[in-house]
Amino acid sequence: MNQILLVAGQELWINLRRPGFILMTLLIPALGGVALLLGSLLGSDVEGFLESQFTPQDTVTGYVDHSGLLDVELPQYAGRFIPYPDEASGRGALLAEEIDALVVLPEDYMETGRVVVYGIGGGFSTFVAADEGDLRSFLVAGLLEGQVDAATRDRALVPMRLETVTLNERGEESEESAFSLVGDFVLPYAFSILFVITLFTTSGFLLQGVSEEKEGRIIEILLSSISSTQLLAGKILGLGALGLIQVIVWIGAGAALLSAATAIFAMAGIMKFSLGTVALALVYFVLGYLLFATLMAVAGSMGTTQRESQQIASLFSLAASIPFMAIGFVFTNPHSPLAVALSYIPLTSPVMMLLRLGISEVPPAEIAISLVLLVAGIALSLWAGAKIFRASLLMYGKRPSLRDMARAFSQA
Amino acid sequence: MIQVENLFKHYARVRAVDGVSFYVGSGEIFGLLGPNGAGKTTIIRTMMDIIKPDQGTIQIMGQPVSQASKARIGYLPEERGLYQNYRLLECLTYLGALKGMARADARQRAMALLERAGLEEYATRKVKELSKGMTQKAQFVAAIVHDPELLIMDEPFQGLDPVNTALLKTILQEEQARGRTIILSTHNMNQVEEMCDRILLIDRGQAVLYGPLDEIKDQYAEHAVLLECDALPEGLAGVQRTERHNRSYELILEPDATPKSILRQLVDADVTVGRFEVSTPPLEEIFVDVVGGRR
Numbered sequence: 001m002n003q004i005l006l007v008a009g010q011e012l013w014i015n016l017r018r019p020g021f022i023l024m025t026l027l028i029p030a031l032g033g034v035a036l037l038l039g040s041l042l043g044s045d046v047e048g049f050l051e052s053q054f055t056p057q058d059t060v061t062g063y064v065d066h067s068g069l070l071d072v073e074l075p076q077y078a079g080r081f082i083p084y085p086d087e088a089s090g091r092g093a094l095l096a097e098e099i100d101a102l103v104v105l106p107e108d109y110m111e112t113g114r115v116v117v118y119g120i121g122g123g124f125s126t127f128v129a130a131d132e133g134d135l136r137s138f139l140v141a142g143l144l145e146g147q148v149d150a151a152t153r154d155r156a157l158v159p160m161r162l163e164t165v166t167l168n169e170r171g172e173e174s175e176e177s178a179f180s181l182v183g184d185f186v187l188p189y190a191f192s193i194l195f196v197i198t199l200f201t202t203s204g205f206l207l208q209g210v211s212e213e214k215e216g217r218i219i220e221i222l223l224s225s226i227s228s229t230q231l232l233a234g235k236i237l238g239l240g241a242l243g244l245i246q247v248i249v250w251i252g253a254g255a256a257l258l259s260a261a262t263a264i265f266a267m268a269g270i271m272k273f274s275l276g277t278v279a280l281a282l283v284y285f286v287l288g289y290l291l292f293a294t295l296m297a298v299a300g301s302m303g304t305t306q307r308e309s310q311q312i313a314s315l316f317s318l319a320a321s322i323p324f325m326a327i328g329f330v331f332t333n334p335h336s337p338l339a340v341a342l343s344y345i346p347l348t349s350p351v352m353m354l355l356r357l358g359i360s361e362v363p364p365a366e367i368a369i370s371l372v373l374l375v376a377g378i379a380l381s382l383w384a385g386a387k388i389f390r391a392s393l394l395m396y397g398k399r400p401s402l403r404d405m406a407r408a409f410s411q412a
Numbered sequence: 413m414i415q416v417e418n419l420f421k422h423y424a425r426v427r428a429v430d431g432v433s434f435y436v437g438s439g440e441i442f443g444l445l446g447p448n449g450a451g452k453t454t455i456i457r458t459m460m461d462i463i464k465p466d467q468g469t470i471q472i473m474g475q476p477v478s479q480a481s482k483a484r485i486g487y488l489p490e491e492r493g494l495y496q497n498y499r500l501l502e503c504l505t506y507l508g509a510l511k512g513m514a515r516a517d518a519r520q521r522a523m524a525l526l527e528r529a530g531l532e533e534y535a536t537r538k539v540k541e542l543s544k545g546m547t548q549k550a551q552f553v554a555a556i557v558h559d560p561e562l563l564i565m566d567e568p569f570q571g572l573d574p575v576n577t578a579l580l581k582t583i584l585q586e587e588q589a590r591g592r593t594i595i596l597s598t599h600n601m602n603q604v605e606e607m608c609d610r611i612l613l614i615d616r617g618q619a620v621l622y623g624p625l626d627e628i629k630d631q632y633a634e635h636a637v638l639l640e641c642d643a644l645p646e647g648l649a650g651v652q653r654t655e656r657h658n659r660s661y662e663l664i665l666e667p668d669a670t671p672k673s674i675l676r677q678l679v680d681a682d683v684t685v686g687r688f689e690v691s692t693p694p695l696e697e698i699f700v701d702v703v704g705g706r707r
Contacts, residue, residue, distance in 0.1 A: 003479075003510060010506055014498075217493035221554065223462045224487040225510040227479075403424070 003226045007234025008241065015205050015242050024201060025246050028194060029253030036257055061135065062090045062099040067109040070142040081138050094118055103135060115139075189358045194250055195285045196351050200317065202243035203292040206235055210300025211309035228390040236293045243289055247282070280367065281357050287371070288350025290378045292316065294385040301392040316347070323352040334360035343370045346377025413438045413562060413593045414459070419468035421454050421617075428454040429465070430617035436595060436610075441588055443608035443625070444597040447703050451617040452597050453490060456564055460487055472562065483512040486560035490567050490597075492551050496540040500531070500550055503539055504557050511558035518557060525553045528583065548572055552580055556587070563587060566597045581607065601696040611695075615703050629692040632701070635665045637674055640686035648677050662691055 015021055062082045065071065074081070082099060084090035090102040102118040109115065115135075137157050144153045165173050213219050222231055295316045303309030322342060323330070329338050334356050342352040343362070349370045356362050391404060414436040421429040429451045436442040446452050457463045459470055461477040472481045495503050501522055508518025526532045529549045534542060542550060548571050556563060563584070569577045584607070588594055596608060604611060604625070611628065613621035621628055640660045650669025655662045663674060671690050678685055 002512075006509055212496075216496055217489075217491045218495060220457075220462065220489040220491055221487070221493075221507065221551075222510065224460045224485070224489070225482060225507070227461075 003230050004234040004237065007226065007231060008238035011209065011235050011238030012241050015209075015239060016245070018205070021201070021205075021242070021246070024197075025249050028250055029257070032253060032257045036261055039261065059100040059134070060098075061101045061103055061138075062093050063103040063105065064090045065105045066107045067105045069110060070105065070139075072142055072145040074138070074141055074145060077138050077141065080134065091118065094120060189355075195247065195281060195354045198243045198246050198250075199285060199288050199292060199350065200320070202239045202246070202289060203296040204313075205242070206239050206293050207296035207300045207309060207313050208306065209235060209239075210297050211303055211306040214301060214303075214309075215305055229386050232294075232297055232386055232389050235297060236290065239293060240286070240289055243285075247285065251278070277357055281354055283371070284350050284353045284357070284374075287374050287378060288354070291346060291350065291374065291381055292320065294378070294381045298381075298385040298388050298392070301389045319347040320351055322348050323355055326352075327355070330355055331359070334362075340366060344373050346374045349374050413473060414595075415469075415471040416455070416459070417469045417471075419455065419458065419470070420466045421451075421458060421463070422466060427617045429458070432468075432612075432614065432617070432619050434612045434619065434622055436593060438593055439588065439591050440609040441584070441594045441596055441607050443604040443611035444595055444614070445599075445601075445604060445611055445699065446614035450614040452614055453566065454617075455614070456487075456489075456566060456595075456597065459564065460485065483558065484561045486555040486558065486563045488552060488555035488563075488565045488568055490570075494539045494547065494550060494554060496538070498539055499536050500539055500542070501526070501535040504550070504554055507554050508557040511560075513558050521559060522553065522557050525557060526550075529553055529579065545572055545576055549576060549580070552583075556583075561592060563592055563594045564597075565594065567599070568596070569598065569600065569603060601694065601699055605695050613699065613702060620702055621698070625695070628698065629695065632698045633690065633692040635667065635669075636691035637663050637665065637671045638687065638689045638691045639663060639678075640688075641678070641683050643683070645678070645681045645683060648674060650674060660687065 058080065060080060060082065062084050063070070064084050064087050070083075082093075084093065084102070087102075087104060090099075090104070093099050094102045097120070100119070104116040104118070106112070106114055106116070140157055141153065144156060148156070167173060213222065226234075296313055299313035299316065300309045302312050326338055326342060329336050330352070333339070339352065339356060342348040343356065343366060353362065353367070353370055414434075416435070417433050419429050419432045420427070432451070432455060444452050444455065454463065458465045459472065459477065461482060470477055473484065475481055494500075495506075498506070501519065504522035504526070505515055505519045508522060509515050511518075513521070523532070523535060526535050529552070531542075531546060531549060531553070534546060534550075539547065539550065552565075552568060555565070565584070568580055568584070572580065581603070584594055584596075596604065598604060608625055610624045611621065612619055638660055639662075644654065644661055648663070650666050650673055652664045652666050655664070665671070665674065671688075675685075675688055678688070
């Protein structure tokens with residue numbers, strides 16, 4: 001045990017001094033501080049600033065109406081929708097950048113609903129050239145003008161104005177503001193991302209350390225003093241402590257910044273996630289770290305050079321990044337079958353659960369199943385990893401073959 | 413000090429070690445020799461408990477290999493390195509601590525050894541700043557930083573110039589004088605002849621020569637004497653033939669003749685003798701003969 005602690009202490013001390021670690025640990029709180037400073041400079045405009053980040057910019061749309069249905073006066077859209085007599089003049093205006101998009105309603109619009117949008121820039125720029133919501137309102141207003149009374153027309157244009165009210169545990173109502181978006185989504189999500197960054201940074205240090213020791217031929221000297229299992233355990237423990245230090249610094253800095261933000265902007269109770277969620281996130285962080293640290297150490301021991309080790313490790317990183325690829329599904333429905341499935345697979349569950357916990361309440365049964373499978377996955381990876389680690393460490397200039405690995409499993 | 417009995421280890425279809433047994437006595441310098449791929453490194457790694465043997469027993473200091481016994485062994489592997497980004501003293505202190513030393517003691521002993529090896533100026537430099545020769549010496553220091561009772565040295569003089577080779581040789585001899593036991597694995601037969609008391613020659617995983625160096629050399633000695641003198645008298649009884657090498661002669665003796673009878677004849681003939689010795693072949697020749705004869 002002393003040797004394990006010695007290795008752990010050494011790994012912690014050496015990596016604490018890494019410029020990359022120090023920079024990363026301090027940079028995130030510093031960025032938070034800069035954001036807070038900018039916020040305080042913006043003063044009362046901060047709410048408007050936040051809203052503006054999530055509101056599309058006004059666009060000017062030209063239109064050519066071959067159907068004749070929009071031949072009505074719509075003063076409320078003046079300046080935003082400009083009529084053109086024909087497509088040629090509309091296209092000319094678009095190319096001259098007098099308008100952002102050109103909408104053409106063909107003669108059979110009423111029968112087909114077909115509308116052609118012209119944009120410049122190609123691809124996504126054309127796709128978003130016209131503000132679809134605004135265009136929809138314009139068409140509805142044009143179709144209903146003179147057909148129904150003003151109140152019906154207005155309700156058809158805006159069928160509802162959503163007001164959300166959140167009840168706390170005591171059943172009291174709490175007000176929602178633009179800051180709610182920050183508390184409900186941005187901060188928990190940012191914390192989830194930071195957890196994931198730490199998870200990969202620290203396990204990446206492990207990969208780098210092991211492959212450096214192997215490439216630098218230090219391994220045999222180390223193994224003459226300690227066993228490969230002690231070496232592996234010491235490294236995992238030391239770098240785990242390193243990751244926890246980073247997380248604790250970030251949580252501490254986050255708490256300090258939040259209390260400062262609360263005082264500056266008078267926004268009580270901005271953070272919506274509970275201490276229980278934070279604790280659960282920490283559990284996933286620790287378990288996720290154990291899994292990936294073991295896999296990274298094995299990858300480090302298998303490669304003959306650091307580059308080769310990184311190539312092997314990229315397979316695990318790729319699996320771990322699948323939740324990020326599925327992030328669209330998670331946002332729209334954090335309880336979708338895909339999100340739930342990825343919460344059960346040990347290679348993806350730590351990242352997926354960290355993301356889901358940040359943006360929604362995850363059912364306890366799912367958490368329990370996910371944790372059981374993750375712990376089983378860790379046990380399996382530690383068992384297999386320790387054997388491959390031992391067998392691979394002394395193979396200089398040669399990557400262990402499948403046969404070598406099979407032999408490693410058969411040996412004590 | 414070490415007792416190895418019936419050791420077997422195979423990799424896939426290759427028998428790396430095939431029933432090797434030997435012992436190493438306390439305070440001796442023992443040579444572990446063999447051509448490349450003979451199985452020396454495998455034997456050493458099993459002794460260090462880095463790899464497990466398929467069969468056989470290893471006792472070190474009267475006990476099976478354990479964590480405690482490993483702490484009393486200094487090991488310089490053939491494949492060796494140090495942490496490139498560590499400062500030299502920090503690296504040696506860490507390696508000493510891994511062997512169970514208190515950090516302060518490890519640091520103090522490392523500093524003393526760095527002075528002995530002429531590396532004290534580099535104690536606070538990063539390892540990557542050292543030259544190849546300095547790194548070799550630093551690795552040697554790393555192997556003995558915890559003052560081990562048993563030293564296992566695999567090619568300790570590899571890549572060193574004659575001055576540094578002599579320095580390390582002296583340190584090893586000093587360690588032997590302090591009662592330390594040394595296992596020396598090297599391809600340099602001159603160093604073995606100079607330093608080793610007994611040897612084990614391994615080939616294809618099997619022990620092919622084992623015992624005191626003198627006895628092995630006697631066993632392979634031709635029945636001959638080497639002689640340096642002004643003029644060799646003719647008609648020496650018991651001499652089968654004479655071969656001249658510059659200023660010396662090699663006298664090949666008849667089966668019933670003895671070196672003593674030749675020396676007596678030289679004294680009786682009043683010949684001024686500069687050197688007289690029983691001819692033994694160099695170890696290198698024995699090595700080549702034995703290993704080559706098995707190919």
